[in-house]
Amino acid sequence: MNPAVGIAAFASISIATALIGFYGLRVSRTTGDFYVASRTVRPWWNASAIGGEYLSAASFLGVAGLILLSGTDALWFPIGYTAGYLMLLLFVAAPLRRSGAYTIPDFTEARLDSRPVRRVTSLMVVLVGWLYIVPQLHGAALTIRITTGLPSWVGPVAVTSVVILTVVSGGMRSITFVQAFQYWLKLTALAIPVVFVLLLLLGSNLPAVAPPAENPTGAAPTGLYQNISLLVALLFGTLGLPHVLVRFYTNPDGKTARRTTLIVLGLLSVFYLFPTLYGLIARIYAPDLARAGQADAVVLLLPGRLVGGTAGDLLSALVVAGAFAAFLSTTSGLVVSLAGVISQDVLGGGVRGFRLAAVVSAVVPLMFAFLTDSLALAGSVGLVFAFTASTICPVLLLGIWWRGLTDVGAITGMLTGGALCGGAMVLGAIYGSNALPPFVAQPAAWTVPAAFAVTVVVSRVTSHRIPATLTRVMTRLHVPERPLGP
Amino acid sequence: MTRVRVTRPQAGASTPAQRPETAEESEVGQLFVRSLIRSQLRLALVVAGGFLLLLVALPFLVAAVPGLDEISIAGIPFAWLLLGAGIYPLIALSAWLFIRTAARNEERYRDLAGER
Numbered sequence: 001m002n003p004a005v006g007i008a009a010f011a012s013i014s015i016a017t018a019l020i021g022f023y024g025l026r027v028s029r030t031t032g033d034f035y036v037a038s039r040t041v042r043p044w045w046n047a048s049a050i051g052g053e054y055l056s057a058a059s060f061l062g063v064a065g066l067i068l069l070s071g072t073d074a075l076w077f078p079i080g081y082t083a084g085y086l087m088l089l090l091f092v093a094a095p096l097r098r099s100g101a102y103t104i105p106d107f108t109e110a111r112l113d114s115r116p117v118r119r120v121t122s123l124m125v126v127l128v129g130w131l132y133i134v135p136q137l138h139g140a141a142l143t144i145r146i147t148t149g150l151p152s153w154v155g156p157v158a159v160t161s162v163v164i165l166t167v168v169s170g171g172m173r174s175i176t177f178v179q180a181f182q183y184w185l186k187l188t189a190l191a192i193p194v195v196f197v198l199l200l201l202l203g204s205n206l207p208a209v210a211p212p213a214e215n216p217t218g219a220a221p222t223g224l225y226q227n228i229s230l231l232v233a234l235l236f237g238t239l240g241l242p243h244v245l246v247r248f249y250t251n252p253d254g255k256t257a258r259r260t261t262l263i264v265l266g267l268l269s270v271f272y273l274f275p276t277l278y279g280l281i282a283r284i285y286a287p288d289l290a291r292a293g294q295a296d297a298v299v300l301l302l303p304g305r306l307v308g309g310t311a312g313d314l315l316s317a318l319v320v321a322g323a324f325a326a327f328l329s330t331t332s333g334l335v336v337s338l339a340g341v342i343s344q345d346v347l348g349g350g351v352r353g354f355r356l357a358a359v360v361s362a363v364v365p366l367m368f369a370f371l372t373d374s375l376a377l378a379g380s381v382g383l384v385f386a387f388t389a390s391t392i393c394p395v396l397l398l399g400i401w402w403r404g405l406t407d408v409g410a411i412t413g414m415l416t417g418g419a420l421c422g423g424a425m426v427l428g429a430i431y432g433s434n435a436l437p438p439f440v441a442q443p444a445a446w447t448v449p450a451a452f453a454v455t456v457v458v459s460r461v462t463s464h465r466i467p468a469t470l471t472r473v474m475t476r477l478h479v480p481e482r483p484l485g486p
Numbered sequence: 487m488t489r490v491r492v493t494r495p496q497a498g499a500s501t502p503a504q505r506p507e508t509a510e511e512s513e514v515g516q517l518f519v520r521s522l523i524r525s526q527l528r529l530a531l532v533v534a535g536g537f538l539l540l541l542v543a544l545p546f547l548v549a550a551v552p553g554l555d556e557i558s559i560a561g562i563p564f565a566w567l568l569l570g571a572g573i574y575p576l577i578a579l580s581a582w583l584f585i586r587t588a589a590r591n592e593e594r595y596r597d598l599a600g601e602r
Contacts (some may be wrong), residue, residue: 269574
């Protein structure tokens with residue numbers, strides 16, 4: 001691929017992001033603006049922003065790569081990523097918005113009336129955020145290497161710098177517009193090339209290299225346990241993603257929070273058709289892309305490969321721009337929510353503290369990214385979902401729906417889930433997930449129930465610690481807001 | 487679990503008008519709140535359960551019905567169509583049903599709590 005294409009694509013995305021960020025700066029003034037855009041964002045904007053933030057490197061590059069590698073088994077990834085939002089809608093969206101909290105630690109503290117719970121939740125949120133940023137940076141490294149030939153480190157460093165710049169200058173208000181823009185950019189960047197490719201394939205009668213059902217790498221099918229465990233991770237992990245949840249506070253009320261989620265579901269469903277198409281087309285017409293060991297780059301390489309020429313270059317530029325939009329939007333969303341948590345808990349809040357915290361929350365995962373090797377993107381993000389599902393999700397779900405939750409139960413539950421799932425992830429990182437038995441490689445199916453069980457049992461034992469504020473908090477979570485006016 | 491039926495107070499035996507805040511903290515108010523929470527949770531569980539059941543059933547359906555996995559439309563095998571596109575409308579439908587019913591539960595609560 002022409003290196004200038006990749007560089008031009010990245011430069012224009014960064015400039016567009018920065019411009020919208022600076023433009024948004026003029027409307028954001030107070031600390032509240034910095035955190036959650038003053039809760040004045042309309043459902044369509046907000047839903048686009050949620051979609052923009054959620055569709056990460058794993059969705060943009062990883063899903064198609066995995067489909068190319070393992071066929072229909074990989075289709076469970078986009079299903080899980082989307083259905084996670086259904087679970088969010090069913091169990092979390094409206095009550096969380098009604099809780100009136102800015103962040104997940106705010107929520108657990110208010111619900112359980114306990115500072116220690118807040119500290120542990122903050123720790124988990126920061127861990128989840130950092131773990132989630134790392135694959136984005138790996139994606140950036142891969143994209144830079146494949147499309148420009150520059151050394152890999154350029155990608156992560158560039159993404160981190162742009163993110164710090166936009167977050168520090170504009171806060172959440174501008175981030176909302178940036179994210180909304182980036183959803184539509186990502187959709188266009190995948191849709192236009194694939195339509196071109198399809199038209200070309202229909203017109204040219206290019207011979208199919210392999211039938212779609214054939215597995216181009218000969219890798220063993222993943223099996224029932226792994227599919228189920230993956231679904232558990234994705235369905236319950238979405239509930240606890242810090243950068244997703246913070247978006248719900250920007251809805252004016254619980255009803256709008258639900259409407260927003262419904263729109264998000266629609267946006268995600270439309271989006272995931274395209275990575276699926278890329279994966280399927282690549283399986284049929286370019287299965288050798290999988291053998292090169294860089295299946296995650298299939299979205300980047302396919303348009304150039306099948307279209308070629310100047311048209312191919314232009315389409316490639318579009319896809320590369322979309323990929324960077326994915327890295328930038330997810331990373332900045334995570335950095336914003338992490339900075340919110342870190343600045344409130346460690347630096348005492350305020351705009352200055354937020355800016356400092358933003359730099360810290362972006363630089364630490366950059367170090368992680370340099371120290372670790374890139375796995376398959378969809379797989380490593382799937383593990384982050386498993387971690388979230390084992391730590392934040394039980395506390396959130398039980399906190400919203402179960403009166404018996406206590407602070408001790410919440411803390412032990414989070415620590416147990418974190419230790420079990422984190423341990424499995426460390427083993428996977430050391431020995432490689434292929435060398436491990438499935439229950440370690442894909443731990444969610446047992447770590448999530450374990451975390452729930454520990455939380456419930458310990459809460460039962462310590463039931464004298466049920467907070468006195470329980471009735472008031474539960475009422476606030478579930479009672480619909482009073483309509484304005486008479 | 488015992489189900490408590492909560493009904494609107496009879497017109498004649500009306501209690502004096504209360505401010506909504508105090509109404510929610512009263513014993514009767516809490517009864518309404520608890521019943522709202524229960525109905526929302528039941529709704530969420532039913533929708534989630536139904537969706538998951540379908541989700542799990544679909545792959546088995548493909549495997550169990552002979553010839554289903556040999557069907558292909560425009561060169562794309564049935565399993566791909568089902569998992570790659572067919573499940574998304576199902577998700578949207580579940581979400582839509584949930585939102586409608588959840589809003590109705592809240593309306594009913596508002597009526598009961600006399601908030602309008």
